[in-house]
Amino acid sequence: MTESTDLAFSVISPDADVIEAQALVIGVVKGDNGPELAPSVLDADSADAIEASLEDLGVTGAEDSLQRLPGYGDEGPGLIALAGLGSLPRTGPGRLDALRSAAGSAVRQLIGLDSVALNLPAETLSEVAALAEGAAYGAFFDPGQRTDEEIRSRRPVSDVAIVSGIDREAADEALARALVLGEAVDNARRLVNQAPNDLYPETFADRAVERVSGIDHVTCEILDEKDLEAGGFGGILGVGRGSARTPRLVKVDYNPDNARKSVALVGKGITFDSGGISLKPGASMMTMKCDMGGAAAVLNAVAAAGELELPVRVTGYLCIAENMPSGTATKPNDVLSMRGGKTVEVLNTDAEGRLVMADGLAYASESDPDYLLDVATLTGAQMVALGTRHSAVMGEEELRGRVIEASERAGEQFWPMPLPAHMRGELNTEAADLKNIGAGRNGGMLIAGLFLQEFVGESEGKKIPWAHLDIAGPAYNEGSPYGFVPKNGTGASVSTLVSLIEDLAD
Structure with missing residues (x-):
């Protein structure tokens, strides 16, 4: 839990019938021949249609980029968010860094929504952990001492579901650790932001x-x-x-x-x-x-x-x-x-x-x-x-x-x-x-x-x-x-x- 919001994590299977989140975040990789949609829970027709339109939509896959598209169907997320993964490495710390950054960037930029599903590449426990850490760091907002009610009422994402085939119980420890780290980073940021007369x-x-x-x-x-x-x-x-x-x-x-x-x-x-x-x-x-x-x-x-x-x-x-x-x-x-x-x-x-x-x-x-x-x-x-x-x-x-x-x-x-x-x-x-x-x-x-x-x-x-x-x-x-x-x-x-x-x- 952070001071910004009561943050909750869960892991949901890619085979779930319905993803109950306001936004579905899908990765876009900067490929050798242009942007490429990362594997996702989208059906083949929807995925092909989006991938064919990436360049026309100005989607590059660059790190820290996020483009919003309307959702599809009567059920499921009403928003699809395309998050840039850059030139995603296949293995190593660089891959985890890219996933951590993309998750954090997406959660940070989707402030105002209550729930988000991260459908970014997460096949291993370390990849799930990286997504959770990034999301925990990204779910931050400090209004300071601004009195504008619209600003003060802004709330970061509070419910983050990670789409992965990994066993949910196996991920519990990593998710709990991410929440502890998120709270620690959140508190450090707020202390630094505090006015020196306070x-x-x-x-x-x-x-x-x-x-x-x-x-x-x-x-x-x-x-x-x-x-x-x-x-x-x-x-x-x-x-x-x-x-x-x-x-x-x-x-x-x-x-x-x-x-x-x-x-x-x-x-x-x-x-x-x-x-x-x-x-x-x-x-x-x-x-x-x-x-x-x-x-x-x-x-x-x-x-x-x-x-x-x-x-x-x-x-x-x-x-x-x-x-x-x-x-x-x-x-x-x-x-x-x-x-x-x-x-x-x-x-x-x-x-x-x-x-x-x-x-x-x-x-x-x-x-x-x-x-x-x-x-x-x-x-x-x-x-x-x-x-x-x-x-x-x-x-x-x-x-x-x-x-x-x-x-x-x-x-x-x-x-x-x-x-x-x-x-x-x-x-x-x-x-x-x-x-x-x-x-x-x-x-x-x-x-x-x-x-x-x-x-x-x-x-x-x-x-x-x-x-x-x-x-x-x-x-x-x-x-x-x-x-x-x-x-x-x-x-x-x-x-x-x-x-x-x-x-x-x-």
Whole structure:
């Protein structure tokens, strides 16, 4: 179930006498000789007639395309929707990605209908799962604080039937998992979309408690400014010092009795980033409510792990602050004492995310997890390097590879980036143990990763396996919706984190 709607899934046989849905979604593939209708439940005459008219109707089969046709007969769907599948691969992750995207695109674009039947190629359990995940992500609508009743009354599709010959009982687990993932992504998107005068450190902490309430084996602890002061969290306090809204650190812990591994997740939760004293240009502030996307992803990954009852202990650390300029704000050349005792000279207060994350990494390391990951909308350099649809992952080589493999299964795109040892010297300063920016603009994403690496702890004399996920571009979509991705908050990395936790459980 998502906040958008009470979503329900079912699997129906291709041999069903009647498909009771308002719309039947059929796939169109971009073939070598033009668009081709994918196999469907349509009778041969109807299918041939539609296929013969595809080019005349302007149907290309391109990804994210959807054309509507009137239904046929007195019974069954009143609408046929032709969904583009692109050049659908025969096997592999690319095929699942195409199915996931087409299902999400169709459900997203058919907003206003109650029920949809997805008659897209789904002969295996993994293909059914991909369609369900895409539909769960696509069934999203956030009216924000718009008061127009017509807008506020819009509802996404609430009933999705997947047409497949697969055994319905065998699909139950995959469908239930898709609903959990849909809810997690939905919640992360809504948190990112929240206006910063409504979502600030205190209220974000409250929302975290609310999100995990009722999930078995999940507890939530909030550290306020007094706790942070007593605990030596100089990075979080330093970033939040300029705001009237005091910072928080929220620890969300899923600890099942049968846990075989432990994973710590640290999320950047800057509820608004003005840049602080190093003030951003006005145009660059317009999307800075999204700078808590990492913390939103971590919160919902922990919640999903609990709801799926995974045999892994997953502990999330939400590092929450508001970065504002004022007479009390941290200044360039100030030196902060971080959790664990390291000192940092702040030369740019707009490089604040790494400061709160440093405290979180040091704190999470103290619990001696088997794996440690951080997730952050950390650098504009990430978007310069990889654009807006690929996230970056850095860190220990094996864990970095596992993140990439998990992202491929989840339908997200992560790209491996290095942490060059020769660049570490750019963080040296005579005023403290290190400074928070490098010598220039080059390699800014990598410099940030090298900074965070300094705060990863050791276990039995070795660095804890660690990965850094920079999701600055994919976390917030300023363009048009595509596939199952809406405009604004996207919920980036939630499904990858859950897939990784499942992998570690196995």
